[in-house]
């Protein structure tokens with residue numbers, strides 16, 4: 277977690293750094309800080325709480341200077357406080373860090389024995405002490421950082437600045453992201469591209485085990501052992517405007533509304549109706565391999581896990597490959613059986629989730645083939661995989677994932693059709709029909725978005741609820757799970773998702789007149805049975821909100837709140853029926869006045885265990 281930005285160049289830098297940090301707040305927001313070098317002195321300003329506090333402070337006491345670094349924090353070691361905020365300073369050295377130093381207790385004890393005095397509870401301060409101590413024995417700042425990193429175990433993306441090195445920043449990376457941006461006589465580095473996109477589109481993604489000296493005139497990228505690295509410079513095509521709110525009250529609302537476009541982008545150039553197929557570029561395996569796959573294992577966390585649950589239905593039904601779905605944190609907690617004919621599919625919006633990354637390492641050790649489904653290009657997970665099916669959703673800033681979820685679904689659906697064709701479990705005509713249905717999704721999503729006023733009315737009532745149940749069957753079961761996760765993470769209302777058939781095995785005991793039950797019940801094979809579940813809830817006084825298809829007559833006589841979704845082929849219903857649940861959660865949270873884009877205790881990217 278945490279966001280880092282640094283700058284060296286010809287411009288006053290504190291505005292540039294603060295602007296970058298504001299685009300990284302999704303990575304953490306419990307405290308923030310900045311350090312700027314000016315006339316041989318480094319000034320540091322740190323503040324507990326959100327970035328706005330630091331902005332006010334800098335407005336009152338600006339920090340001049342043309343080289344500096346900033347940090348927005350999500351606490352791992354040490355509670356959120358000004359003392360624990362980065363940058364950490366020891367002598368003439370300041371450091372910002374994203375990651376976890378695993379051997380921090382031993383190193384801290386050792387440094388304290390040698391007389392070091394600590395001013396924070398963080399693991400990061402250890403690094404500042406090590407660099408400061410080593411600097412007296414080494415010729416260069418880079419060598420001092422290198423020697424210090426040799427003593428550290430764990431993950432890091434760091435920036436180090438020294439008062440006596442007026443034109444250089446040392447950056448290094450291991451298992452936490454860092455990208456270098458190249459401008460005209462100015463250089464940047466940041467945890468993520470949106471932080472620097474306003475200033476440059478030319479970037480270089482650092483790999484694990486690399487460090488760089490960056491100065492106004494350029495970058496020297498090496499491995500930790502000093503070997504020179506020549507890395508291709510990539511041109512980013514999306515603009516920083518795409519990462520802003522575009523008039524919506526929150527990023528989450530903007531991202532919900534972007535979904536028709538996002539799905540069209542994810543499908544663009546990949547789906548061929550004439551050829552009844554899906555382009556396989558980047559998937560990392562050929563047709564013969566596709567036919568050899570014995571089992572698929574989908575691995576993910578949170579919302580991406582719910583996408584995986586939907587994917588299982590499609591992969592088993594359309595491609596007829598036995599498919600298992602694993603929570604990454606549980607997969608890595610046991611000794612899973614892995615076969616070289618397994619296709620392991622990690623799904624991760626950020627491409628950085630630590631548990632998912634660790635699960636990949638286990639699957640690779642078992643010689644399985646890895647195909648990632650990820651939104652962030654060149655992030656850690658695609659780099660560790662044999663191939664990647666990118667979801668082209670653009671940056672997702674709201675902590676609650678919405679557009680990336682539906683983009684993941686679109687990618688999984690395409691993959692299921694592709695494998696179905698390669699393995700001859702789908703005829704050409706059936707594949708064409710499935711793909712035509714998929715291409716209709718953006719239009720159908722637009723129809724759902726027109727229901728927003730109606731959803732808002734229902735949300736106003738729900739905002740007073742203490743608990744909610746979400747029910748679904750078949751393909752709608754993972755959607756019920758996702759609806760419950762969305763509601764709890766942004767509105768803090770306790771919500772549970774259940775397979776509707778499980779209701780009478782326990783949750784029915786919770787039903788009374790205070791319980792809202794949201795039932796995902798599109799027109800499909802399960803409709804009759806789920807209508808039965810709705811009647812059971814109503815008979816016990818529960819309030820039901822049904823997500824129902826336009827032409828549904830089965831539930832017509834039931835007196836419940838309805839959110840109507842357009843009729844669609846049953847296979848694509850998850851891509852449609854999740855939208856009302858996203859909007860419902862959003863408006864409930866907005867009525868309650870919670871911090872929708874940055875809900876308490878959460879972070880966008882979970883790079884810790």
Ligand code: M6R
Pocket residue numbers: 577578579580623624625626627628629632675676677678765878880881882
């Ligand atoms: O980046 P990832 O898809 O790997 O993230 C997984 C989860 O942390 C994420 O989906 C989380 O559950 C979101 N807050 C859900 O809205």
